[in-house]
Amino acid sequence: MKSDMGLIVKTMARATIPLIGIFGAYVVSHGHLTPGGGFQGGATIAGAGILFIIAFGLDEAKKRINKNLYSALEGLGGLVFLGAAMLGLGVAFFYNTLWHNGPILNGEPGTLLSAGYLPIMNLAVGLKVYTGLMSAVFAIALFRRWRK
Amino acid sequence: MMLPFLIIIPLFGAFSMPIVSLLGKKVKEYWAVIISGATLAVSAKIFYTVWKTNEIILYTLGSDSPIGQGVKFPIRIVWEVDLFGALLALTIAFVGFLAVVYSLGYMKHDTGLEKYYTLILILELGMLGIVITGDIFNFYVFLEIMSIASYALVAFRNDTWEGIEAGVKYMFVGSLASSFILLGIALLYGQYGTLTMSYLAIKIAENPTVVAKVALAFFIGGLLFKSGAVPVHMWLADAHPAAPSSISAMLSGLVIKAGGVYAVARIIFSIFNPGLHAYLRAFNAPAVDMNVVGWVIVFFACLTLLVGNAMAVVQTDMKRLFAFSSVGQIGYILLGIGIGILAYGTKAGELALAGAIYHIVNHALIKALLFLVAGAVIHQVGTKNLNELSGLAKRMPLTTFSFIIGAAAIIGLPPLNGFASKWIIYESSAMYNPILAAIAVVGTVFSLAAYTRVLFTFLGRESDRIKEAKEPEKSMIIPMLILVVVIIVMGLLPWQINDKVMLPTARMLEQLNGEYIMALLKFIGGA
Numbered sequence: 204m205k206s207d208m209g210l211i212v213k214t215m216a217r218a219t220i221p222l223i224g225i226f227g228a229y230v231v232s233h234g235h236l237t238p239g240g241g242f243q244g245g246a247t248i249a250g251a252g253i254l255f256i257i258a259f260g261l262d263e264a265k266k267r268i269n270k271n272l273y274s275a276l277e278g279l280g281g282l283v284f285l286g287a288a289m290l291g292l293g294v295a296f297f298y299n300t301l302w303h304n305g306p307i308l309n310g311e312p313g314t315l316l317s318a319g320y321l322p323i324m325n326l327a328v329g330l331k332v333y334t335g336l337m338s339a340v341f342a343i344a345l346f347r348r349w350r351k
Numbered sequence: 352m353m354l355p356f357l358i359i360i361p362l363f364g365a366f367s368m369p370i371v372s373l374l375g376k377k378v379k380e381y382w383a384v385i386i387s388g389a390t391l392a393v394s395a396k397i398f399y400t401v402w403k404t405n406e407i408i409l410y411t412l413g414s415d416s417p418i419g420q421g422v423k424f425p426i427r428i429v430w431e432v433d434l435f436g437a438l439l440a441l442t443i444a445f446v447g448f449l450a451v452v453y454s455l456g457y458m459k460h461d462t463g464l465e466k467y468y469t470l471i472l473i474l475e476l477g478m479l480g481i482v483i484t485g486d487i488f489n490f491y492v493f494l495e496i497m498s499i500a501s502y503a504l505v506a507f508r509n510d511t512w513e514g515i516e517a518g519v520k521y522m523f524v525g526s527l528a529s530s531f532i533l534l535g536i537a538l539l540y541g542q543y544g545t546l547t548m549s550y551l552a553i554k555i556a557e558n559p560t561v562v563a564k565v566a567l568a569f570f571i572g573g574l575l576f577k578s579g580a581v582p583v584h585m586w587l588a589d590a591h592p593a594a595p596s597s598i599s600a601m602l603s604g605l606v607i608k609a610g611g612v613y614a615v616a617r618i619i620f621s622i623f624n625p626g627l628h629a630y631l632r633a634f635n636a637p638a639v640d641m642n643v644v645g646w647v648i649v650f651f652a653c654l655t656l657l658v659g660n661a662m663a664v665v666q667t668d669m670k671r672l673f674a675f676s677s678v679g680q681i682g683y684i685l686l687g688i689g690i691g692i693l694a695y696g697t698k699a700g701e702l703a704l705a706g707a708i709y710h711i712v713n714h715a716l717i718k719a720l721l722f723l724v725a726g727a728v729i730h731q732v733g734t735k736n737l738n739e740l741s742g743l744a745k746r747m748p749l750t751t752f753s754f755i756i757g758a759a760a761i762i763g764l765p766p767l768n769g770f771a772s773k774w775i776i777y778e779s780s781a782m783y784n785p786i787l788a789a790i791a792v793v794g795t796v797f798s799l800a801a802y803t804r805v806l807f808t809f810l811g812r813e814s815d816r817i818k819e820a821k822e823p824e825k826s827m828i829i830p831m832l833i834l835v836v837v838i839i840v841m842g843l844l845p846w847q848i849n850d851k852v853m854l855p856t857a858r859m860l861e862q863l864n865g866e867y868i869m870a871l872l873k874f875i876g877g878a
Contacts, residue, residue, distance in 0.1 A: 274369040274465075281366030289359065296355035297413040 208258050216258035223251035231329035235318035241328025248329070249336035256344060268341055273334045280331030287320040287327065353400070354410045354430060356393045357440060357483060360386060361476040365469050372465035380455050383468040387448040387475065394437075394444035394479070401437040405855060407870040408432040409485065417547070418874050425547040431485025431870060434856040435708060439482040439613055442712050446604050446719045447475040449830035454597045456826040457726055461595075467507060474500040474601060478609040485871075487536050487622070488546045490614070494532065497610050498525050498577070501602060505594045517586075517593035524586040528576030535569035538562050548621050549871040556627050559639050563623075567639065570618050571647065578611020580685060581655040584678045588662075591674035592735070596726020599670060603677040604719040608711050612684045616707070619644060619688070620860050621867045625695040645692035652689050653790045656682025660797035664804070669735040670725050672801055673718065676761065679794055680714045683707075686791060687776045690783050696863060699782040704857035705849060706775030713760070713768045713841070720757040720834040724750055727823045727831070732816060737805060742813035746820040751809045753831040758802040760838050763795060768838050771845030 208216075230237075231244030256264045290305075291298025301308045302319025310316045364386030372379040401408060410430040411417040419426035432440075451471060458467060477497025484490045502525060506518025540546055542562040543554040555563050579587035587607070591599045619625070623639055631638035659678030666672035687707025694700030727750045728743065729735050744751040760767035763774070773795065781788035822828065841848060859866065 271373060275373060278366050278369035282363070282370075285359065285362055285366060292355065295411055295414055296359070299413065 208260070212258050216254055220251045220255055223254065224248055227251065227329075227333075231325050232322065233315070234325035234329075235321040236313065236315070241325040242332050244325070245329040245332025246336060248333045249340070252333070252337045253340055256341065261344060264341065264344075268337070270338070273338045273341075277331050277334040277338065280327045280329075280334065283327035284324050284331070287323045290320060352410065353393055353396050354408060354432065354483065357390065357397060357479050358476060360390050360393060361472045361479065365472040365476065368465055368469040368472070372468075379465050379468055383451050383472060384448075384455070386472060387444070387451045390475065390479070391441075391444040391448045394440040397432065398437040398441040401432060401434050402852065402855075405434075405859070407859070407866060409870045409874075416874050417871065423875055424545065425550050425871060425874075428489050429485045429547055429549075429871065430483045430489075431549065431867065432483045433859045433867065434852075435613070435616070435860045436482040438708065438712065438852065438856055439609060440479055442715050443475060443478045443482065443605050443609060446715055447471070447478075447601060449719065449723075449833060450597045450601050453600070453723055453726070453827055453830045454595075456824045457597050457730055458595060461508065463507075467504075470500050470504050470507070471598070471601070474504060474606070478605055481609045482613060485548050485621075486546055487539065487548055487551065490548075490617075491529075491533055491536055494577075494610055494614070495529055497606060498529060501525075501590075501598075501606050504598045505590045505602070507595060507598070508593075511593070513589075513593040517589040521586045521590040524576065524583070528573040528583075531569045531573030531576070535566040535573065538566040538569070542566075547871065548617075549868045552622050552624055552627070552868050553872075555623065555639070556631060559628070559631075559637050564639055567618075567623055567644065571615065571644070574611055574615045574618070575651060578607045578615065578681050578685070579655075579678050580611075580651045580681060581658045581678065582651075584655070584659065587678060588671060588674050591677065591722075592668055592670035596670070596722050596729060599673075599726070600719040600722035603674065603722055604715040607677065607681060608684075608715060612681065612688065612707075612711060615648070615685070616688050616691075616704075616860060619692060620862065624862060624865065624868075625692050626861070626863060627865065629695065641692055641695070645689050648685055648692065649689035649787065652682050652685035653787065654682075655679065655685060656791060656794035657797070660794045660801065663801035664797055666801070667737050669728065669737055669740075669805065669808075670722070672737070672805065673721050673725060676721075676798060676801060677714075677718055679798055680710070680718070680761070682794060683773065683776050683791065684710050684714070686780060686787065690780055690787070691857070691861070694779075694783050695861065699779045701854070701857050701861060702775055703779035703783070704860060705853040706772055706779055708856050708860070709772035709775060709849060709853045710769075713772045713838075716834055716838055716841070717757050717760045717769060720753060720831060720838065721761070723827070723831050723834070724754045724757060727827055730827070731823050732820050734816060737808050739816050740808045740814065741811035741817075743809045743817055743820065745813065746817055747822050749822055749828055749832070753835050754809055755806070756835045756838060758806060760842065762799050762802055765842075766839070767842035768845065770842065771849060775849065 227244045227247035230239035230247055231241055234240030288297045291300035299319040308316050308319050371382045412428040414427060417425040417427045417429045474497060477493050477500060480493030481490060502518055502522040505521050506514050508514040542560060543551055545551055576583045591603050594602060625641035628638040628641050656679050659675050659682055663672050663675035684707045687703045691700050691704035760769040763769040777788050777791055780791055
């Protein structure tokens with residue numbers, strides 16, 4: 204199916220998709236410092252992906268979006284989250300051992316590397332939300348046409 | 352400490368399923384079997400620990416103590432597992448495991464199986480979370496996990512109109528019910544400022560306001576929806592027939608128990624403890640009148656067991672008949688819980704609760720067996736219409752045998768497990784109020800009539816539809832036979848099981864000395 208969008212929309216999409224993506228990545232990676240976090244950032248990045256599907260059309264999206272990759276990455280996001288939660292299992296499930304004694308991630312509060320497992324979990328959730336929303340929207344976009 | 356693995360293992364299985372399924376067709380099926388088998392082992396170990404020590408396990412997420420630094424109240428999510436929770440976790444993991452094994456044969460003609468196995472593990476995870484949690488918001492999250500997975504599984508065969516119709520109906524009704532529960536939680540949090548169940552119990556006893564009563568009403572309303580009690584059972588009669596049979600077995604055996612009657616019992620006995628409030632009333636202090644709650648539950652229980660069983664008699668669709676029979680059996684369980692509230696602290700109340708808990712386990716096993724039998728018939732013959740089927744006994748002897756055992760057990764014939772639990776419920780309701788016992792017996796008469804009709808389907812003259820029928824493959828037969836063996840063995844030792852497991856469970860749920868609250872208070876110290 205051919206894209207219906209005109210040249211202006213496509214050009215604007217080319218300009219804004221990277222900006223939305225970078226802003227989303229910022230929201231995800233600063234989840235422990237500023238408002239936002241994994242879900243909000245992941246949804247923002249998925250917004251960039253949806254803009255891509257709308258502006259460039261389904262045929263272009265079919266070439267670039269691999270179903271198996273997205274579904275595997277979604278699983279990976281969940282696994283990383285679970286793994287971070289299990290790191291402190293010696294004390295308790297979800298014990299933030301990276302903050303209490305772990306390497307690197309126990310810096311001065313307020314800096315980027317400060318919140319123990321939180322940045323890892325934010326990245327994992329961001330990945331999961333982005334791939335999940337993209338797969339859902341793409342699957343709906345590919346659904347059978349209105350009348351056979 | 353084994354407890355977190357009850358959540359970690361199915362969660363790991365569900366998250367890794369999309370990656371594992373890239374390895375090949377068969378791998379994901381075996382992976383699901385391994386994961387649910389490991390969950391079964393963990394839940395058996397936890398049940399054994401709790402049963403042996405007879406103490407409530409309190410597990411804190413994120414730290415070794417639920418109490419915050421410098422404050423005197425719990426700030427973290429706690430998981431609080433008493434015998435009731437552990438017993439249900441064992442039942443859930445057992446039936447879930449058998450349903451996964453059954454799916455190997457039953458689902459092999461369907462597509463999208465990696466989603467199916469992910470969802471079935473998520474469904475199991477949600478139910479296990481509900482029965483172990485001691486935090487009311489955590490409870491809501493697990494309830495939603497379970498509900499959303501079951502909406503998706505009911506509509507899994509999305510090329511059939513009935514799957515979509517039942518899924519949409521179930522989703523609309525279920526979301527409404529969940530929002531009731533969320534509203535109740537929001538009200539309680541706004542009033543009392545805590546989400547930990549046992550701390551909430553203390554706070555409500557200190558100051559039982561109208562808000563607490565309204566929240567309790569929302570909880571009971573929402574949870575009766577989820578358990579399929581009568582005025583709001585209509586989703587169940589559509590959802591169970593439309594789902595794949597392995598899922599019907601889990602929905603009917605587990606989902607309406609974990610998300611419905613278990614949660615009703617947990618919220619009433621752990622947050623609004625009848626004993627605590629009766630004690631307050633004795634001193635003329637403000638308290639929630641739990642007798643009203645008890646009568647509300649008994650009223651809906653009587654309605655449920657009459658209407659559910661009576662509707663089962665007139666069905667011509669085998670799975671729809673089983674679904675209505677599930678509604679009827681939920682009535683017995685609610686009756687036991689209701690009398691447990693009304694006759695709190697007496698012999699009759701304790702017996703009624705034990706009977707309700709016993710019946711939860713028994714009905715989970717029996718109804719799982721019956722739905723697996725129905726699945727085998729549909730899979731081999733291709734119809735579930737009772738008018739087209741008759742005389743299956745010669746072509747499918749093992750399936751017929753399983754059905755006869757299941758039907759006899761659910762009616763409550765003496766050598767099988769359904770007898771003991773129903774007997775205890777009759778006995779305790781007769782001790783409390785003979786009219787209730789009479790209503791319960793009338794419900795059983797309807798149930799007997801319904802199952803006798805199905806029996807003729809299996810034993811009658813051979814019809815044309817089934818000339819070609821033969822036994823299903825091993826992976827479908829073996830789960831049915833395991834359930835048959837468990838039902839017979841449990842039926843041979845009814846009073847031993849009742850004395851050793853069900854009565855201690857009922858006592859622990861009743862918490863006459865506030866054990867559920869004490870498990871938390873010992874961290875605060877001094878109290």
